Amino acid sequence: MMEIRKRSTPKIKSAHWVNPFRKSGYLSQNYDLYLFLLPALVCIIIFQYLPMYGVQIAFKNFNPLLGVTGSPWVGFEHFIRFVESPYFAEIVRNTLEISLYSLLVGFPAPLILALLLNQLPSIKYRRFIQTVTYAPYFISVVVIVGMLLIFLSPRSGLVNHFLIWLGFEPIHFMAKQELFSTIVVFSDVWQAAGWGAIIYLAALSAISPELHETAMIDGASKLQRIWHIDIPGIMPTVIILLIFNLGSLLSVGFEKIYLMQNSLNIARSEVIPTYVYKVGLQGGQYSFSTAVGVLNNVVNFVLIVAVNQVARKVSSTSLW
Template identity: 65%
Template sequence: MIAVKRRNKTLKYMARNYDLYLFLLPTIIFLIIFSYLPIYGVQIAFKDFMPTDGILGSHWVGLKHFERLFRSAYFWPIVKNTIIISVYSLLVSFPAPLIFALMLNQMRSQRYKRVIQTITYAPNFISVVVVVGMLMLFLSPTTGLINRLIEWFGGNPVFFMMKPQLFSTIYVLSDVWQTAGWGAIIYLAALSGISPELHEAAIVDGASKLRRIWHIDIPGIVPVAMILLILSLGNLIGVGFEKVFLMQNPVNASVSEVISTYVYKVGLKGGDFSFSSAVGLLNNIVNFILLILVNRIAKSVSSHSLW
């Protein structure tokens, strides 16, 4: 009886606010078409898929492709590379926008603050292809700006893109340059919601700027930071394809081959759709499990979680 009353109450609420739900309709349709309907094709990971036979007509092989993946000589190296790049990126890229937002929030000159924001937001709108092209130009051993500076200080040119040990650093630092300014927007929004009275009271009590940041600003943005951290950890082994692929070359392939580039080479270039689907499905399952675990841990140690 209680369930029926709740359902009727919900239906009445939806009827009164039908115009709001109409705004949601395009998003719901988009998610159904592009996020849920494609799940039907996941079954090719358990089949020897032949385009001529179609998904239903292809022969069912069960976990054959997963067993092949675990026995592959490439599996553990690409998993290792993916985790190294992901963890490195998380340790550097995650706190960067937070620190940057705290610094911007302390600026007294609003005009200077807006100029800095505009300059740092701009790289986010640059295509990944263009960013990698800029890296190639700046790090060129003959004409690159960085090597020109090294030579000016008396050093020798460095072949940055030909040094496997520098690949992860170049990837992560260029990502910070491109995304830190844009990522700071969320933290700036959270900081704007902190009552100015707290800062005024702290100033009266003689608190320094660093004390106010530590005891007022940081606690004020912890809920937002926790949500973003959970989402980041939930996608820990989901290193993006485009940038890694564009930065990849035969010399650094040993450290730059990650799951997404491996799926592309095996699935699209090699035509082994079933095997690449098995790799992608395993990757998504691991990310999903990580998201659930991290959310549960965050909920147990604090009051901030996704659900």
């Protein structure tokens, strides 16, 4: 009787986890790279994480003499005070108006500019237009506001001189409440569209030229190639940037709005960042202004998480 022996299946060894802190690990072999990373990491910890310690004054009645730890707790008193404030509805409305307006107009502008630049056949003209559109980004906000005040002046402004030449009456742009958000948004587009187009141009450069060559052989026009090749190719980049923009919906630019404010347009120009500055630094209500800022950041955090979840389900592209 022949004895049948069972063959034992060889055991597959599990992958060995390499501890980076071992002497032969990756960390010890590339310690110089981590040394280069260390200053940036220290700056992030000092300027981004350590200040979070002061967020607790939003839940306290902060007294500089008692310090952060010695000030008494008041819970959500400052949050309730802001929500019940008579200025709450007006401030939130102004903030949402400028933010949504900027999102609808300012977000597509760099994308459209990048698509148009990508279709220019001449590299010389493309570089010239890129330089012209990038340049306003490096102008100071104070200088931008000064230029707006000069160009839109009702007496000596270039825009009003052009309107008078066309037969219209001069307009005091900075005194018109209904024009404030338009001036802010379109000046932002003029200043930041060229710089924002850099990311889209980088994404467009990753698209294979063979796709365009094949489409041209099939007789596709430039518009068809943009619609069926360029836009789908950079759609993941567009979605990621849209998530970032929606996540900072209530964080409108403080400097420009504050510099453009006056007594005639204050009803439409008072937003959450300017209100926090006036109440917190000028009024000395540190706990109240911190509570308003925390509430603003919480709303932005909820928005970015919600938009990220929607983007992941719809397009399978998300931040995490």
